[in-house]
Amino acid sequence: MALFVISVAAPSEYLAHPNGTAVIDEAGILRPAARESLNEILTTFDKNSTNQIMFISLKSLGGYSIEEIGVEQARALGIGQKERDNGVLLLVAPHEHKVRIEVGYGLEGVLTDMRAKRIINNKILPYFRQGDYESGVISGISAIISTIEGGDIKFDPLNANAQQDPSNKDFAIFMVLFAVLLFAILSRRVTRRRVSDEDIISSADIISEIARSSRMRGSPSGDFGGFKGSGGFSGGGFSGGGGSFGGGGASGSW
Template sequence: MRIFLTHLKAVFLALSKSLNAQPCPDYTEIFVNDFADLLSVSEESDIRAKLRELRNETAIEFTVVTINQMSDYGHYGEIEPFSTGLFNTWGIGDATRNNGVLMLVARYDRKIRIEVGSGYGRSKDASMKSIIDNDILPNFREDNYADGIAEGVSAVIFDLTGSRPGEYGMSGFEKAIATVKRVINNMGEWIFLFLAPFLAIPVKLYRRWQRNKLRN
């Protein structure tokens, strides 16, 4: 009778844990799970390429997840316990190195969290918060979710590895050149607007010289 009661208690305990377990989104793939449809096909493909390269080059598993709201999964509190539960349920990262990364965006909750594995300890808390504040949220406030996610992904990768996507294996000098090129490309037409007043001076002097020079 005692053995029967012990087994019955174990069954009820397991059932209770199952009923109280946090529901999670369905896992679709290892890199990008855009349940909130914040990314176009090409934007999702670009981010996936960065994350696949990161995993191939460094063995760091980084997953991006977007949802509409946490209440869809029965959660009404802060984003931290929800993201931690999702991280653990999906088993993100290497089980021995505990180096996984999760970027979770809850669109209508207006919340975002970057969860890192226990292998990093608390050493990344400040830098992940800085990336959210400086690289992601300014874009989100303008409803530029794709840009915010993409820039956030690149910033996290750089913080973890010291390399930007596509720069693995480069020397310090090569990375510096790549950085300069990236800055120029990002500036785009602004650099011409900035230089326009300075370029106008020699043009005006040349035209004045043309008007005043002796003619045959």
């Protein structure tokens, strides 16, 4: 009796490979300037909070569900710290029109399934349905950071971008991400202990970068006012710390 073996590719064949940054945009839905700025924000957030967030876009899910790929991808990269399991993955598969927020064990009590679903429905999908992936990603990351840090961003960060030219949109994204990051750093340090001179200097450095970028917003380079990650905001060397995942989070489609 003849035996027929059907070869099915394993999920691992469709996972993104680490590139030393917190942003792996295999589907190419972000412009280079946005990828660079987002990576620097997520790297800095990691250094200041120890929580890790990564963004990944994939060209294909290979016939698997985004839930299957999401948990395997997060585990493969070990997002978050080993002792805390405090990692989050924002995964987008534009070809299949799927998005997933994968949450590590240690953050499931803060970034609950319901909150993750709300972020997808209210902060990400409205932009994705308009074909504006970049704004959806930035809006989603901002909401994830805010939720993890126990805060609430009172404004819709990118609503004013619809009619902006690319250089102005670059500036708006830069401002939104730094506002969220500054909020996260200060709120964490104020609740943990009295703010020290070092904290004030660190925060002042962030504010000065925002001010410098504001003065240079007319720059044609599209690099967020010339911001290149100086002053401790290094874009390289990002890697997971061995965090664990059990399938917590939420998914959506458009």
